[in-house]
Structures are given as C-alpha cells and as structure tokens.
Amino acid sequence: MDQNKIPQATAKRLPLYYRFLNNLNHQGKRRVSSKELSEAVKVDSATIRRDFSYFGALGKKGYGYNVEYLLGFFRKTLDQDEVTDVALIGVGNLGTAFLNYNFLKNNNIRIQMGFDADPAKVGTAISDVPIYHIDQLEEKMKGIEVAILTIPAEEADTVTEKLVSLGITGILNFTPARITVPDHIRVHHIDLAVELQALVYFLKHYPLKKGPVEE
Amino acid sequence: MDQNKIPQATAKRLPLYYRFLNNLNHQGKRRVSSKELSEAVKVDSATIRRDFSYFGALGKKGYGYNVEYLLGFFRKTLDQDEVTDVALIGVGNLGTAFLNYNFLKNNNIRIQMGFDADPAKVGTAISDVPIYHIDQLEEKMKGIEVAILTIPAEEADTVTEKLVSLGITGILNFTPARITVPDHIRVHHIDLAVELQALVYFLKHYPLKKGPVEE
DNA sequence: ATATAATTGTGAAATATATCACGACTTCTT
DNA sequence: AAGAAGTCGTGATATATTTCACAATTATAT
Ligand SMILES: NC(=O)c1ccc[n+]([C@@H]2O[C@H](COP(=O)([O-])OP(=O)(O)OC[C@H]3O[C@@H](n4cnc5c(N)ncnc54)[C@H](O)[C@@H]3O)[C@@H](O)[C@H]2O)c1
Ligand SMILES: NC(=O)c1ccc[n+]([C@@H]2O[C@H](COP(=O)([O-])OP(=O)(O)OC[C@H]3O[C@@H](n4cnc5c(N)ncnc54)[C@H](O)[C@@H]3O)[C@@H](O)[C@H]2O)c1
Secondary structure, three states: OOOOOOOHHHHHHHHHHHHHHHHHHHOOOOEEOHHHHHHHHOOOHHHHHHHHHOOOOOOEOOOEEEHHHHHHHHHHHOOOOOOEEEEEEOOOHHHHHHHOOOHHHHHOEEEEEEEEOOOOOOOOEEOOEEEEEHHHHHHHOOOOOEEEEOOOHHHHHHHHHHHHHOOOOEEEEOOOOOOOOOOOOEEEEOOHHHHHHHHHHHHHHOOOOOOOOOO | OOOOOOOHHHHHHHHHHHHHHHHHHHOOOOEEOHHHHHHHHOOOHHHHHHHHHOOOOOOEOOOEEEHHHHHHHHHHHOOOOOOEEEEEEOOOHHHHHHHOOOHHHHHOEEEEEEEEOOOOOOOOEEOOEEEEEHHHHHHHOOOOOEEEEOOOHHHHHHHHHHHHHOOOOEEEEOOOOOOOOOOOOEEEEOOHHHHHHHHHHHHHHOOOOOOOOOO
C-alpha cells in the first residue's frame, strides 16, 4: 500500500494541499481546478497536477478535481483518520507556545505530554497537557514515536540518546544542534535563527526586481 | 560585489556553516576539513566543498580550511558586521517566544519592536522590546525592512498589505495563510503544522531501514 | 629527502525537481 | 447537436542540486 515513488518534494506539499482543500470544502466549494489551487497555495499549477498524478488520475479533464473526493483521498493518504500522539521535550518559550496550539483540529496530531528538567514546571499542565520530569521519560512515554525537541542546544545530544533508546522514530528538532541519530531515525530540523538569517541574506543578495543592486 | 550565481540551496546553508565555524573558533580550533565539518553539520563533505568553492578557493589542499579566515569571510558575506532590525507582528504565543530569544548574539539580528491589536499588550515590553498598537505601524516602523508575522491566519492578508505599503521587503510568515505580495517582496513560510504533519507522513511512508513496512 | 597520507577544487555524472506544451477528454454555450 | 472553452495527465525538456572520483597540492613521518 506504500508508494515509495512519491518524491519528497511532493510529500512535503501534501499537508498544504490538504489544508487548503479543507478550507474550500468548508466554503462549500464542490470543484477546484489546478489553476485555482495554484493561486491559493502559490505553487505552479503544473506542479500541482504532477503531484496529484503520482497518486493516480484524481481529476477529470475539462472539469478539475472534486473537492470532497480529493479531500477524502488525502485524508486517507495522510493518515488523518487516526490521531498521532507526540511528546514535547522542553517546556520553555517555544515549547509552551506549541503546547498552547491545537494541532488536533487541522492536523489530527496531539501533544500528549511534555517533559522538562525544571522542578517548577513538573506537575503542572499547559492546555491540559501534563508536564513530567525528564527522568520520567521511560516510565511515561510508552508508545509515542514522535518527539518535538525544544530544549537548550547543549542538552540536545543527551536527551536525543534517551529518546532513541526508548524507541522514538521521528524528531522535530528546534535546537540549533545537529543531533546524531542512528540511520533508522528521522530528524527534521527547524532552525529559526538560520531561517531568519537566510531571509536577510536573500534580501541583500538576491533583490527582487525593484531596487537595483548598487555597488 | 554581488554573486548572483550562488545557488539558493547553498545560500540557505551559509548561516549554518557560520554558526558551526563560530563554535569551532570558540573551542580554539585553528583548522577544519570538509570531512569534519560534514560530521558536525550533517551535510555531505563534497557539498560543503562545492558550496565554499562558489566563493573562490577558500581552503588549502592537503590542509583544509583555516577556521578564523573562513569565519571572517562568512561574517562579511553574511553581513554580520551590521545589525539587522526586524519588527514582529503579533505578540501571542509564538511571538512572545521569539521576543524572549536573543537573535543578536549569534545572528546579529534584533527584533526592535512588536505590534499587536490587543490593547492589553500595547504599551508593555517583552525582553525590553516595546509593543505598539498595530495602528501605529506607519508611525513607528520607519526604516525596518523585515517583519516576522505571527498573527492569526485571518489577519494575514490585511496586515501584509499594510506592511507592503510601508516598504517592507521581506516577511517571515508563520501563519498558515499563503499571503499574496508583489513580486519584489520576498516571503519565507514556516508552517509548523505542515512540518509536523510532513514528518509524520514520512515516518509512515518512508520508513528508514529497521521496521519493514507492513500491510 | 622521500614516501605516505590528507585534503581541496572541480569536471562529469547522477539525481531531483519544476515547467512547458499539447493531445485527449469534459463541460458549457448557443 | 456542434463548436468553443476549460482542464487534466504526461512526455519532453529545463533547471537545480547532489554526489562521485580524481588530479593537484600540501602536510607529515621517517
Ligand atoms: N525561542 C526562540 O524564539 C528560539 C529561536 C531559535 C532557536 N531556539 C531554540 O529552541 C530551543 C528552545 O528555545 P526556548 O527559547 O524555548 O528555550 P527555553 O530556555 O525557554 O526553554 C528550554 C526549556 O528546556 C528545559 N530543559 C533544559 N534542560 C532540559 C533537559 N535536559 N530535559 C528536559 N528539559 C530541559 C528548560 O527547563 C526550559 O524550560 C533552544 O535550543 C533554542 O536555541 C529558540
Ligand atoms: N503557536 C503555535 O505553536 C503555532 C503552530 C502552528 C501555527 N501557528 C500559527 O502562528 C500564528 C500565531 O500563533 P499563536 O499561537 O502565537 O497565536 P496567538 O493567538 O497566541 O497570537 C496571535 C496574536 O496576534 C494578535 N493579533 C490579532 N490580530 C492582529 C492584528 N490585526 N494585528 C496585530 N496583531 C494581531 C493577537 O492579539 C495575538 O496576540 C497563527 O497564525 C497560528 O496559526 C502557531
């Protein structure tokens, strides 16, 4: 049932398509063309058609795509029928922001518990998510396969080792550390400082149209 | 002085290299090879050499790269000698987390002011960053070219229009909305829910080695 | 002084992604 | 019912990025 031939670039766009299809559905739209979708998600319409085509012929020539059908298809494809539980490690500035966000609504993902090393935080709850001590990882984290890492960079390697030994398979890493994991574990990095700095770099070195490059 | 031929993929990695070179320098390391750096940043060593080579011959065969020299070079390349001021729009969960983070230290970027629509937040300061009312944008935001957008998705288009009319050139957009801007404005999207959902998708559909695909 | 080991920079090849452009088919209009 | 308009799916092509692999050069050991 697995389509290992779906390009990663396509896979990364699926959640985006899914969200916009949901929006359209809520607006009562019955059909949508790759052109319309393109304007909404800012992805070239040929790319959208190509993306969809990896899953078969989902549309109808001359008509477009049926919103409800497409939505249902992607819901299954993205496993949106079952809730995915994740753990959050590091209840600081970023971690707290995530705990206050409802990933269930649109993404069917639930942060089920948080862990921190600070005794002042242990035992509390944020948006109904209980916070445990990091030493309770083994005891509490049974069955959870995905972790969000929002701890100081210095702690990243130690905590990652623990997570790996407890059977985690995926980590969303917000620390600037490039953590080391065995081959069978997937890590996605979101490096906010790098993103910001890269944006600034692009602005200065790849100016878009207006404002010609001086000097 | 501009090198418009540097691939975007390379440009995105520059801040990463810069940070690790900084680390090495602090550790007192004098030289580093592409292989060592590769292990630290998890980027193939050939890719690193290729990336560096776009800027000329920065290394020495049989020796590697001089850390201090490379660091100095990238500091200039990344304009790390002057502070870049940015504005943050939307002082909620995420926005507050960013305000509490010091981007100055490693990235020479300063969030100089925040804006919000909530009167309870206006007039306060978070980590010494003053919060103004969104209606004061024009009055206060003079000279700032980059904005971080952390407002509700519904507000994204309206606020973006204002930002654009006030001469912003780059936006780091954390809302799930795909905002529409003129061609000369650069928008980078960081869509946290999409990132999380994409990670989950990859885990289920592209399992790495161990744990063969069932069903 | 010589041999050995390390490491760069890069042409060439491989891989990945995006876009063009059009035949085939559907829907809409009159 | 016929013609016009719209839209998909996709072969071909273009572009972007990564990786291989090796000659050239430098450093190190004996
Ligand atoms: N806040 C931002 O805007 C921002 C921006 C860029 C990068 N980051 C990175 O994200 C990470 C988190 O940032 P933050 O601002 O939320 O930091 P923070 O200091 O506010 O939060 C870190 C939390 O982790 C906890 N912690 C420390 N050691 C731990 C351990 N061993 N196990 C479990 N919990 C532990 C701390 O008690 C604290 O609550 C950092 O690595 C930071 O560099 C944050
Ligand atoms: N918090 C998360 O973990 C998370 C995850 C995924 C996506 N997001 C997205 O990031 C954005 C911010 O999320 P959040 O959790 O910080 O939301 P939030 O509701 O906590 O904060 C939004 C802030 O924007 C302010 N605001 C509303 N309208 C405004 C306007 N017109 N001008 C200026 N300020 C205005 C509000 O007063 C509030 O302080 C949202 O679009 C959300 O979908 C957040």
